[in-house]
Amino acid sequence: MTSRESLSDVAFVLPAHNEEGAVGKVVREIRRMYPDALIIVVDNASSDRTAEEAEKAGALVVREPVKGLGKAIKTGIQCALEHGARIILRTDSDGEFDPDCFAELIEAADDYDLVIGNRFSEGRPESVPLSHYLFNMTLIALFWLFYGEILDVTCGCRVFSRELAREILKRDVDDGPAFDADTTSLAVSLGYSVKSVDVRIRGRISGQRKVAPTVIGKVLVGLRILFRVAVNRLRWRCETPSTLSRGQ
Numbered sequence: 001m002t003s004r005e006s007l008s009d010v011a012f013v014l015p016a017h018n019e020e021g022a023v024g025k026v027v028r029e030i031r032r033m034y035p036d037a038l039i040i041v042v043d044n045a046s047s048d049r050t051a052e053e054a055e056k057a058g059a060l061v062v063r064e065p066v067k068g069l070g071k072a073i074k075t076g077i078q079c080a081l082e083h084g085a086r087i088i089l090r091t092d093s094d095g096e097f098d099p100d101c102f103a104e105l106i107e108a109a110d111d112y113d114l115v116i117g118n119r120f121s122e123g124r125p126e127s128v129p130l131s132h133y134l135f136n137m138t139l140i141a142l143f144w145l146f147y148g149e150i151l152d153v154t155c156g157c158r159v160f161s162r163e164l165a166r167e168i169l170k171r172d173v174d175d176g177p178a179f180d181a182d183t184t185s186l187a188v189s190l191g192y193s194v195k196s197v198d199v200r201i202r203g204r205i206s207g208q209r210k211v212a213p214t215v216i217g218k219v220l221v222g223l224r225i226l227f228r229v230a231v232n233r234l235r236w237r238c239e240t241p242s243t244l245s246r247g248q
Contacts, residue, residue: 007037007106008037009084010034010037010086010106011038011039011085012030012034012037012038012039013040013076013088013089014054015044015072015076017043017045017067017072018046019046019050019093019094020048020052021206022204023050023053024053026093026094027057027059028057030099031057033103034102038060038085039059041062042061042064042072044064044067044068044072051063062075062079069175069177070173070174070176070178070179070182071175071176073090074173076088077090077160077168078169081162081165085165087109087161088160088162088165089109089158090156090158090159090160091156094204095202097117097156097200097201098199100200101199105117105158108195108197109159109161113193114158114187115158115194116151116153116184116195117152117155117157117198117199118152118196118197119136119201120133120152121198125201126203135218135222139226142226143229146230147188147233149194150196151188151194151196153180153181153184153185153229154180154184155199157199161192164183164187167186167241168183168186171186173186176224177225178224181225182228189233189237192241
């Protein structure tokens with residue numbers, strides 16, 4: 001079992017775009033629970049005081065001027081690897097995920113290359129709109145059809161092994177909102193070991209959703225994710241990992 005005192009080789013990566021009202025509190029929560037872990041906040045073209053609030057709370061702040069969820073996460077992953085991280089936990093900077101759930105994900109990462117949070121084990125959480133929930137159920141069903149795995153494909157709370165993190169940086173993984181779906185399909189297609197762990201969401205601490213806040217935006221993002229999940233199965237299923245997975 002991994003103790004919180006031995007997490008000097010664990011890095012948290014938090015992509016952040018205009019999250020000044022939440023990011024400081026999220027960083028302090030993580031630091032209080034994991035005092036030895038590296039906390040990286042990727043300021044993704046923010047126009048507010050996101051970077052300042054994160055630094056004040058004790059995070060290592062790196063800046064990614066090209067806007068895009070996937071782009072920001074990959075910048076954070078690169079930084080984590082450069083600092084020698086063995087395990088990288090990617091979570092949101094808006095406080096949606098309860099940090100009490102992180103311990104189980106990190107513990108599972110001792111044996112798996114990708115540990116994905118599952119938001120829907122008890123149905124639709126109160127903070128998740130019905131349309132968002134129905135889309136995710138559709139995507140989970142589609143993923144099962146193509147990949148034979150039942151996973152919360154787009155969950156923004158997940159842990160990568162060092163090996164899978166390096167793989168992600170070498171592949172054509174989406175720089176936008178389909179990043180999480182891409183990394184899920186990449187890991188399954190290449191035979192990396194994957195585990196699902198239940199997580200709790202509590203709603204944003206402040207502000208509004210940054211990814212697809214409009215109805216049209218949600219539709220376009222949804223279509224993009226569905227398309228990439230289908231295409232990824234075709235382009236990655238005959239390939240082999242470029243790094244050695246612990247799952248093989």
